[in-house]
Amino acid sequence: MPEALGAGAATLDAVVLTHAHLDHSALLPLLYKYGYDGPVYTTEPTRDLMGLLQLDYLDVAAKEGRTPPYESAQVRETIKHTIPLEFGDVTDIAPDIKLTFHNAGHILGSAVTHFHIGDGLYNVAFSGDIHYEDTRLFNGAVNDFPRVETLVLESTYGGRNDYQTDQEDSEEALKRVINETYEQGGKVVIPAFAVGRSQEIMLVLEEAMREGEIPEMPVHLDGMIWEATAIHTTYPEYLRDELRNRIFHEDENPFLAEEFNHIDGGEDERQDVADGEECIVLSTSGMIEGGPIMSWLRHIGPDPDSTLMFVGYQAQGTLGRRIQNGWDEIPVSDWGNGGRGDTLSLEMGVETVDGFSGHADRQGLENFVKTMNPRPEKVLCVHGDERSVQDLSSALYHDYNMRTFAPKNLETFRFK
Numbered sequence: 001m002p003e004a005l006g007a008g009a010a011t012l013d014a015v016v017l018t019h020a021h022l023d024h025s026a027l028l029p030l031l032y033k034y035g036y037d038g039p040v041y042t043t044e045p046t047r048d049l050m051g052l053l054q055l056d057y058l059d060v061a062a063k064e065g066r067t068p069p070y071e072s073a074q075v076r077e078t079i080k081h082t083i084p085l086e087f088g089d090v091t092d093i094a095p096d097i098k099l100t101f102h103n104a105g106h107i108l109g110s111a112v113t114h115f116h117i118g119d120g121l122y123n124v125a126f127s128g129d130i131h132y133e134d135t136r137l138f139n140g141a142v143n144d145f146p147r148v149e150t151l152v153l154e155s156t157y158g159g160r161n162d163y164q165t166d167q168e169d170s171e172e173a174l175k176r177v178i179n180e181t182y183e184q185g186g187k188v189v190i191p192a193f194a195v196g197r198s199q200e201i202m203l204v205l206e207e208a209m210r211e212g213e214i215p216e217m218p219v220h221l222d223g224m225i226w227e228a229t230a231i232h233t234t235y236p237e238y239l240r241d242e243l244r245n246r247i248f249h250e251d252e253n254p255f256l257a258e259e260f261n262h263i264d265g266g267e268d269e270r271q272d273v274a275d276g277e278e279c280i281v282l283s284t285s286g287m288i289e290g291g292p293i294m295s296w297l298r299h300i301g302p303d304p305d306s307t308l309m310f311v312g313y314q315a316q317g318t319l320g321r322r323i324q325n326g327w328d329e330i331p332v333s334d335w336g337n338g339g340r341g342d343t344l345s346l347e348m349g350v351e352t353v354d355g356f357s358g359h360a361d362r363q364g365l366e367n368f369v370k371t372m373n374p375r376p377e378k379v380l381c382v383h384g385d386e387r388s389v390q391d392l393s394s395a396l397y398h399d400y401n402m403r404t405f406a407p408k409n410l411e412t413f414r415f416k
């Protein structure tokens with residue numbers, strides 16, 4: 001595999017990155033290790049978030065005794081080769097290919113990419129990961145292009161039953177859990193990804209406290225959340241109109257509200273927080289697979305008055321999913337704190353509040369395609385488990401009479 005990749009890497013003309021999440025960006029530095037020396041086209045916030053997440057990935061791997069396939073030198077190499085583009089810029093990335101980025105509404109800097117090939121001969125739009133409706137953080141994904149023949153569409157929630165709770169109902173549920181936990185004198189611990197949902201939850205909490213819907217209390221941010229949030233504040237032009245205006249004109253940046261506290265004092269600070277008053281903790285990793293959330297479970301897990309609240313998808317096989325399914329004896333030897341074979345019994349309450357996804361649900365994906373201008377001739381459904389991809393592909397074929405495909409890994413397509 002490395003040799004095959006090595007041979008291929010050097011022959012690439014360009015790399016285009018839709019957004020910073022590690023399922024899209026984690027292996028980019030490996031291309032430079034295997035001889036690629038060309039550009040990476042992406043947006044400015046994606047470049048910054050990508051570097052942050054890749055370095056965090058190396059850091060967490062080192063702490064857990066794993067050997068990642070590349071080092072920080074290759075992360076720097078990747079960032080050095082990045083050519084940042086703004087939404088709407090048209091750029092030649094090869095003699096016969098023009099690239100344009102448009103807002104995708106998924107995370108900061110995320111882009112739908114449009115390729116204009118061979119003097120208008122053929123046009124392909126890659127959705128990347130999208131959110132179709134507006135969210136608190138972002139305007140919804142753009143689906144309006146000069147020309148499109150083929151759409152390559154993400155299918156994360158493309159399954160026939162993948163409909164999400166309304167944002168408003170989700171926010172109500174979140175506030176209810178916080179109020180109930182507060183009333184019994186406990187703390188709320190929320191495992192979250194550093195980029196995307198953390199900032200969305202921060203906005204909900206800031207507003208709810210300002211409007212007196214939940215009591216004012218400290219919100220502690222642990223892991224890369226603080227740094228990722230700072231990058232959001234650096235690029236307000238990529239945020240939703242109302243939020244951007246608040247940050248630009250009204251000098252009332254919600255991310256700088258006084259309840260937010262950066263945990264930068266390590267274990268001592270966590271211990272103090274655990275021994276202290278009612279509060280909310282937002283910490284990585286989002287699926288409880290390592291990172292500071294492990295310390296929080298150790299400190300607060302035995303407290304029956306506190307609540308562990310899931311707000312994001314928990315993949316099969318993760319500790320997060322097992323806890324959701326009722327596991328309350330957690331092996332602590334995995335966390336590198338000694339005591340091999342020890343277990344922690346989780347006494348805190350466990351709640352799941354869904355609907356905070358950065359992805360379009362099944363309805364959103366259909367709406368993205370249905371209202372797309374112009375209407376694509378072909379749709380390739382990708383980025384989802386097999387069932388979701390198949391479901392979405394056949395629904396678009398039956399309901400909208402489009403030629404659709406559910407490509408397998410390594411399958412090749414000739415567009416024209």
Ligand SMILES: [Zn+2]
Pocket residue numbers: 019021106129
């Ligand atoms: Zn993503």
Ligand SMILES: [Zn+2]
Pocket residue numbers: 021023024129383
């Ligand atoms: Zn993704």
